[in-house]
Amino acid sequence: MITDTRPGTARRASRRRVVVVGAGVTGLITAVRCVLAGHRVTVLDRGAIPHPGSSSFDQHRAIRALDPADPERTRRAALAHHRWLELETLLCGSRPGTGFYRRVGVLTGWPGDEVTAAAAVAAHAGLSVKLVEPDEFPHIRFPVGFRGVLELDAGVLLADRVLWTAARWLAGHPEARLRPWCPVSSVDTETGRVVLADGTVERGDLVLIAGGPWSRALVDLPTVLHRQTMVYLRSPDELTRWWDTAPSAGRIGADGRAWLLPSGGGTVLKISTDAACREVSTVDDRADEDELRWSERIMAADILTDMDRYTVAAVKRCHYAVDAHTGTAHLVRVGPAVWARAASGGDGFRTAPLVADRIVDALRHTQSPLRISTGRNTT
Numbered sequence: 001m002i003t004d005t006r007p008g009t010a011r012r013a014s015r016r017r018v019v020v021v022g023a024g025v026t027g028l029i030t031a032v033r034c035v036l037a038g039h040r041v042t043v044l045d046r047g048a049i050p051h052p053g054s055s056s057f058d059q060h061r062a063i064r065a066l067d068p069a070d071p072e073r074t075r076r077a078a079l080a081h082h083r084w085l086e087l088e089t090l091l092c093g094s095r096p097g098t099g100f101y102r103r104v105g106v107l108t109g110w111p112g113d114e115v116t117a118a119a120a121v122a123a124h125a126g127l128s129v130k131l132v133e134p135d136e137f138p139h140i141r142f143p144v145g146f147r148g149v150l151e152l153d154a155g156v157l158l159a160d161r162v163l164w165t166a167a168r169w170l171a172g173h174p175e176a177r178l179r180p181w182c183p184v185s186s187v188d189t190e191t192g193r194v195v196l197a198d199g200t201v202e203r204g205d206l207v208l209i210a211g212g213p214w215s216r217a218l219v220d221l222p223t224v225l226h227r228q229t230m231v232y233l234r235s236p237d238e239l240t241r242w243w244d245t246a247p248s249a250g251r252i253g254a255d256g257r258a259w260l261l262p263s264g265g266g267t268v269l270k271i272s273t274d275a276a277c278r279e280v281s282t283v284d285d286r287a288d289e290d291e292l293r294w295s296e297r298i299m300a301a302d303i304l305t306d307m308d309r310y311t312v313a314a315v316k317r318c319h320y321a322v323d324a325h326t327g328t329a330h331l332v333r334v335g336p337a338v339w340a341r342a343a344s345g346g347d348g349f350r351t352a353p354l355v356a357d358r359i360v361d362a363l364r365h366t367q368s369p370l371r372i373s374t375g376r377n378t379t
């Protein structure tokens, strides 16, 4: 449960100084939660806060819990939906139209003979789902023989709005200090000493390295980098209303590897496919790569019916890192008081509030200097 802690009401004896490196969704949401728990937080970013070049800065990101292969993960992930609702109320208030979470649901395609098992996992985890037929969503293409599972307590976060509202909330809080344009050149994992590019130093009782795919320059953890191309589409006028209430969708297209995020809330429709996701060695936005080829591949993935009625508004690429051993996200304690989210994974928005929970928990259960057992966590 997230509660607002007014300045002065925090238990000062247990107040800690937290330094967060990176103001993407992980860093900002963790900073908000730490401030709410009564701690003092400094957030550093190499660019503006929020930074349009971060991997979090985009129109939208999907939030869903269902993972039929992993019932326990599904149960844990269901909590993330509630965390986001709480954060929305805290950061945006409850006035209609001011929020950042469009609860339009998330639809996933499943082979007809697997759909019942997927629904059973959902029921076991307490998720509200509905089985649907492809013809209920005539503008989305499913693989032949597939049916849909519609997760109702799920939807789309307006990602850049999340970042702006969190940054604004922190900027107005006396216990938070935002330091944009402060590239960090090193973090001493033993001492928690954070050295900025200008030679100045920040120290905290706990340091979180949340530099997204750029974290590998600060902490030596084996990660694999992925680059994905996305195509943004304008829908024909007569379909605008349909798309405004449509769910996010995954496991769609001719081969069941595609996904889409619907328009609405001031965004345009976005499509991509796992076939346009590749391993790369560097996060180089200027890398000379044939983006046109990747976007053509996405357009050919048969994701929408009547594709020729849509116009391409933009093509963008984005990166994310995963743990080299597990292929998922991790949160690792890399020193006595230093934690790293070097791998945020392909679902870093969904899990950001859970990372914040872990960091607040670590602060709550330890005395300074922190004594926390080292370990890898796949939150």
Ligand SMILES: Cc1cc2nc3c(=O)[nH]c(=O)nc-3n(C[C@H](O)[C@H](O)[C@H](O)COP(=O)(O)OP(=O)(O)OC[C@H]3O[C@@H](n4cnc5c(N)ncnc54)[C@H](O)[C@@H]3O)c2cc1C
Residues within 6 Å of the ligand: 021, 022, 023, 024, 025, 026, 027, 044, 045, 046, 047, 050, 051, 053, 054, 055, 056, 057, 060, 061, 062, 063, 182, 183, 184, 185, 210, 211, 212, 213, 214, 215, 217, 218, 228, 229, 230, 318, 319, 320, 341, 344, 345, 346, 347, 348, 349, 350, 351
């Ligand atoms: C195509 C694509 C689709 C995705 N879809 C989804 C989805 O539907 N749902 C979902 O939950 N997730 C999704 N993700 C994953 C999600 O976007 C990321 O996991 C998440 O945004 C990572 O956030 P972060 O805060 O960890 O890193 P980032 O957002 O990259 O933030 C890192 C910040 O650290 C700063 N920084 C880096 N190095 C330094 C330094 N040395 N000094 C100071 N500052 C530094 C950067 O400027 C940046 O602002 C998707 C990712 C991609 C690529």
